[in-house]
Amino acid sequence: MREPPTIPRHKGEPGEFSFDTLRREGIAFTQELSGSVWTDYNAHDPGVTILEQVCYGLTDILYRADFPVADLLVDEKGVIDWKKLALLPPEQAFPSRPTTELDYRIHILNSVAEVENVELQALGRDNPSDAGLYRIRIRVRQNPSLPAGDSHDPNLDIGPDVVRRVHQAFCGARNLCEDLEAIEIVPTIEYQLQANVELRDGADPVEVVARVYNACEVWLAAGLEFHSYEHALLEGKVPEEIFRGPFSGHGVVAADRGMPPIEFPESDLLPCLRQIPGVDRVTMSPHAISVSAGESARLHWPQTQEEILVRLFRNGREVRVWLDQLNIRYKELNFADRGVTFQPGDINSILPRPTAQVRDITAWESVQHTFPPIYGLGRNALPESREFRARARIQQLRSYLLFFDQHMADYIAMLGNLRHLFSLDVDRWHTYFFQALTEDSFPGIGETYRPYAVGHLKSVLASQRFGSRTNRLNDYFLALYGETFRDSVLKTDAPGKNLEEEDSLFQARIEYLRHIEEVTRDRGSARDYDKPRGVLNNRSGLETKLSHLLGFEQDREGAARVRLVEHILLRPAGSPFRISVLLPDWPERCKDRDFRTYAEQLVDASCPAHIYADIYWLSAAELDRFDESHEAWWQCYRKSEAIRLSPEKPRADSPEAQNTKITARSLMDFLTDLENRRPVT
Numbered sequence: 001m002r003e004p005p006t007i008p009r010h011k012g013e014p015g016e017f018s019f020d021t022l023r024r025e026g027i028a029f030t031q032e033l034s035g036s037v038w039t040d041y042n043a044h045d046p047g048v049t050i051l052e053q054v055c056y057g058l059t060d061i062l063y064r065a066d067f068p069v070a071d072l073l074v075d076e077k078g079v080i081d082w083k084k085l086a087l088l089p090p091e092q093a094f095p096s097r098p099t100t101e102l103d104y105r106i107h108i109l110n111s112v113a114e115v116e117n118v119e120l121q122a123l124g125r126d127n128p129s130d131a132g133l134y135r136i137r138i139r140v141r142q143n144p145s146l147p148a149g150d151s152h153d154p155n156l157d158i159g160p161d162v163v164r165r166v167h168q169a170f171c172g173a174r175n176l177c178e179d180l181e182a183i184e185i186v187p188t189i190e191y192q193l194q195a196n197v198e199l200r201d202g203a204d205p206v207e208v209v210a211r212v213y214n215a216c217e218v219w220l221a222a223g224l225e226f227h228s229y230e231h232a233l234l235e236g237k238v239p240e241e242i243f244r245g246p247f248s249g250h251g252v253v254a255a256d257r258g259m260p261p262i263e264f265p266e267s268d269l270l271p272c273l274r275q276i277p278g279v280d281r282v283t284m285s286p287h288a289i290s291v292s293a294g295e296s297a298r299l300h301w302p303q304t305q306e307e308i309l310v311r312l313f314r315n316g317r318e319v320r321v322w323l324d325q326l327n328i329r330y331k332e333l334n335f336a337d338r339g340v341t342f343q344p345g346d347i348n349s350i351l352p353r354p355t356a357q358v359r360d361i362t363a364w365e366s367v368q369h370t371f372p373p374i375y376g377l378g379r380n381a382l383p384e385s386r387e388f389r390a391r392a393r394i395q396q397l398r399s400y401l402l403f404f405d406q407h408m409a410d411y412i413a414m415l416g417n418l419r420h421l422f423s424l425d426v427d428r429w430h431t432y433f434f435q436a437l438t439e440d441s442f443p444g445i446g447e448t449y450r451p452y453a454v455g456h457l458k459s460v461l462a463s464q465r466f467g468s469r470t471n472r473l474n475d476y477f478l479a480l481y482g483e484t485f486r487d488s489v490l491k492t493d494a495p496g497k498n499l500e501e502e503d504s505l506f507q508a509r510i511e512y513l514r515h516i517e518e519v520t521r522d523r524g525s526a527r528d529y530d531k532p533r534g535v536l537n538n539r540s541g542l543e544t545k546l547s548h549l550l551g552f553e554q555d556r557e558g559a560a561r562v563r564l565v566e567h568i569l570l571r572p573a574g575s576p577f578r579i580s581v582l583l584p585d586w587p588e589r590c591k592d593r594d595f596r597t598y599a600e601q602l603v604d605a606s607c608p609a610h611i612y613a614d615i616y617w618l619s620a621a622e623l624d625r626f627d628e629s630h631e632a633w634w635q636c637y638r639k640s641e642a643i644r645l646s647p648e649k650p651r652a653d654s655p656e657a658q659n660t661k662i663t664a665r666s667l668m669d670f671l672t673d674l675e676n677r678r679p680v681t
Contacts, residue, residue, distance in 0.1 A: 009069075017062045022055040049375075053367040054404050061411055064361055073419045074356035082353075084423050086477045086513055091347040093517075094243035097525055098173045102256070103245045105224065108136070110249050110341075111169035114162045116141035117223035119259050123181055124576070131576040132568045133181040138166060139221065139260065140185055142298055167645050171530035173246070176540060177568045177577045177611055178526065183645055186259075188298035189291055191220065194309040195273065196283045203278025205312050205319045210329040211276045212310050217299040219272050222260045226251040229342060229350050239351065249341035260296035302326075362416035362435060364409040366442040368401060377401075378443055399448050402437075409441070410434045421473070424513050431469040474509045481520050485509050485549065486598070512548040519545050524608050526566060529638055540564050545606055546581070550599055551589065560584045563626060565671065569637060570664040577611050580671050582626060585617040616674045629670055633663035 015021055027041050027048070041048055073080050082089060098104045101120040108118045117139040124131030140162055163183050170180055193216050199208060232242045232252040242252055266284045273282045291297055302308045305323050312319040368378035376382040376394045384391075410433070414421070417433040437445050471487070478485055487505040512519065522541035531538050543562045546552070552561045563582040567575045581603050589595050600615050607613045618626065640656040 017059070019055050019059050022058055023052060026051045026055060049371065050401070053370050056370055057367045057404070057408050061408055061415075064359075064412055064415055067359065067361070068354070068356070070354035070356035071359055072361070072415065073422075074358055075419065076358065078356065078358050080353070080356055081419075081423075084425070085419065086422075086424055086480070086516065088517060089347070089353065090239035090243055090351055091247060091344045094240055095247040095521075096245060097175065097522055098246050099175065099524075100245075102253070104134075104170070104173070106248050106250075106253065107173050107246045108138070108166055108169050109224065110246070112162060112165045114141050115139070115166065116221050117186075117259060118166075129576075130181065132177045133179055133576075134170075135181050136166060136170065136183045137186050137259070138162065138183065139188070139223075139296060142217070142301075163645060167641075168530050171528045174526050174528075175524045176526045176542065176579060176608060177566055179568055179571075180641075180645070187295050189295055190300035191297040192300040192307075192309060194284065196311050196313065197273075197279055198281040199312055199314045199319065200278050200280045201314075203314075205321050206325045206329050208276060208278045209308070209310050209312065209321045209326055210333055212273055212279075213299065213301070213326075213330060214333045215272045215276060216269060219269055220260055220297050220299055222257040224250075224253055225255040225257065227254040228252075229347065233350065247344060249343065251342065262291055262293065262295075362413050364405075364412055364435065364437070364441050366401070366405045366437070367408075368398065368405075368443060381443060395444065395448065398444050402442070402445075402448055405437065405442055409437055422477075424477075424510055431473060470506065471509065474513060477513050478516070481516050483512075483516065483520065485512055508548070508551060515544065515548065519548065523606060527564075529569065529634070529641065532638075540566075542579075542581075542603075542606055546599075546602065549602060550583075552584070560587050563623065563630070565630070565667070567668075570633075570668055578614070579607070579611055580614045580616065580674075582616050582618050582623065584620070584623060586620055590617070614671070614675065618674075626670060629663070629667050633660070633667050636660040636663045 030038065030047070030051070031041070038047065043049070043052075070080060073085060075081065096103075098107045101122065104120050105118045109115055115138050119137040121135040121137070123133045123135060163185065166183055167180065193213065195212065197208065197212065199205065226248065228251045229242060237252070245253075270282055270284065273279060300307075302323060308321060308323065308326070312321065366378060371377045371380075373380040375397070376390070377398065382391055382394060413433045413435040421431060421433070439445055442448075474485070485508075487509065518541065523545055525541035527540050527543075528538055537544075543564050546562045550562070561584070565580040565582075567578040567580070583599060584590060590599075596617065603613050603615055636656065636659040640654075640660040643654065643656050
């Protein structure tokens with residue numbers, strides 16, 4: 001497996017950042033600056049000694065800066081919080097929502113285990129009035145290796161439940177201006193396999209027969225063929241290719257054999273059976289199998305010993321296989337092929353996350369400790385009994401060294417807080433990190449600089465705010481996903497004048513970043529009408545994005561929020577690819593002409609290209625009227641859809657259908673009235 005593509009870290013030339021190089025460059029700078037004032041650059045010179053200690057401290061910093069990036073991001077418990085760092089793993093960053101018919105098929109197969117094959121038919125290709133509608137045809141999986149004597153039709157007992165869950169899967173993944181026209185279960189007729197198989201020497205008869213039946217069942221079911229994610233990686237595919245489309249628990253699509261054939265000769269099965277290990281030759285009857293339109297063939301599993309019509313021969317003699325042994329092995333094959341599925345968390349074993357080592361990066365010891373003992377610094381400090389003049393000179397040198405120590409200690413504080421700098425902490429206003437030196441890290445600090453002793457400097461620095469720099473870092477996160485956040489349109493006061501507003505805008509940015517995965521991936525998603533309207537986050541992706549960017553997300557519980565109506569759900573009154581976006585006009589910022597212009601441009605830019613959006617600014621009373629009308633229609637629509645897609649097939653003039661038409665017409669009248677009152681431009 002090849003390494004995933006990454007940007008390599010910059011590495012200096014050999015010796016570029018070594019102690020000798022730093023010392024040499026330090027002396028060169030000193031010579032350039034001092035000229036003829038200082039000419040002694042030998043090791044015994046105090047200035048050279050100080051330079052050497054500082055160079056040693058710098059090499060320590062360079063050593064820490066060269067730690068793996070994962071070591072700089074890990075917390076004290078050894079955990080890297082990828083979500084908090086706005087870093088998504090491949091199985092979350094690359095998969096998309098279902099957008100094509102193949103995507104929907106993968107999603108349904110992944111969501112409903114009983115579905116063996118699924119077909120989506122887009123109705124709008126033949127009839128423009130049905131644009132946006134789908135008809136789904138599913139083939140229900142047969143219960144593998146049924147006990148002898150058990151007559152079982154899987155369509156009878158699990159069919160209604162499968163239809164309901166397929167409907168739920170589609171509703172939870174559908175996009176704007178898409179809906180279901182019908183869900184059908186493909187009826188099946190049984191096909192009894194008859195074949196004569198010549199075994200190779202050493203082949204296990206039970207294994208061969210089980211694999212013959214399994215290959216026949218897979219061939220009859222057709223549909224999508226998957227390869228495991230490990231197999232795709234071994235083929236040299238990169239994560240962008242592997243996780244294209246919705247995430248699949250079955251792996252990567254390797255082939256699409258479509259729906260089962262309506263008519264086929266048995267000889268088409270021969271290539272599949274000949275590839276089975278242990279098979280030398282296979283012969284079958286030459287007649288063809290034909291099924292009625294809309295049906296498909298399903299393998300008949302033998303119920304008695306006499307129904308095993310796959311006969312085995314070795315060296316001209318027939319070999320018998322017992323049904324109970326065949327049942328056990330067939331179950332094992334089915335479990336191996338269909339029982340093992342991937343979850344997003346399993347990808348960690350295939351594409352391992354970076355491992356990290358917990359390090360105390362910010363720990364600092366003053367360069368005082370590396371001076372020769374004669375200097376009386378650090379652990380070799382002069383006792384109080386020494387004369388005042390000697391101790392004063394050492395204190396003067398210590399004060400001079402404080403400038404170097406503080407800079408280096410603050411640098412490793414920045415390094416050690418890298419995970420806080422590039423994070424989505426709500427209370428993160430600091431973009432500069434520091435550490436106040438203590439007596440342990442810098443002996444004599446209290447006497448050298450008394451504000452340290454009382455913690456005054458630390459409290460001053462901790463109270464600083466760096467809003468502009470913090471927002472630039474947030475912009476970096478947004479740029480990773482191709483997004484922007486224009487907080488200027490939400491401001492009502494001058495920058496820096498209103499701290500409450502500054503906090504609010506910062507919270508809005510952080511909230512947007514926390515939902516960046518949904519905002520980018522689900523921007524074309526529609527509301528799930530299979531769930532109640534008031535369920536948390538049951539709204540379209542466009543509503544979510546507009547609410548965040550226009551500042552309505554902070555007032556989620558109030559009335560000042562975005563509403564969206566899909567006209568296709570109001571059929572036959574509604575148009576297929578048209579939506580209405582309703583925005584409140586009473587908040588202060590919504591009265592500003594520039595804000596309204598920006599909001600309308602944002603709707604047009606965020607709306608899928610094939611969908612036309614009507615934009616209306618409504619008063620609080622108008623939105624209350626809309627909510628009342630929309631809620632009535634929503635309840636009726638959910639009930640009528642549940643009944644319409646049920647196996648009973650109710651009449652078109654049922655009370656539920658009539659109520660849905662009435663409430664849909666009322667809602668369309670409300671939108672039409674808004675359109676008629678729109679000023680002519």
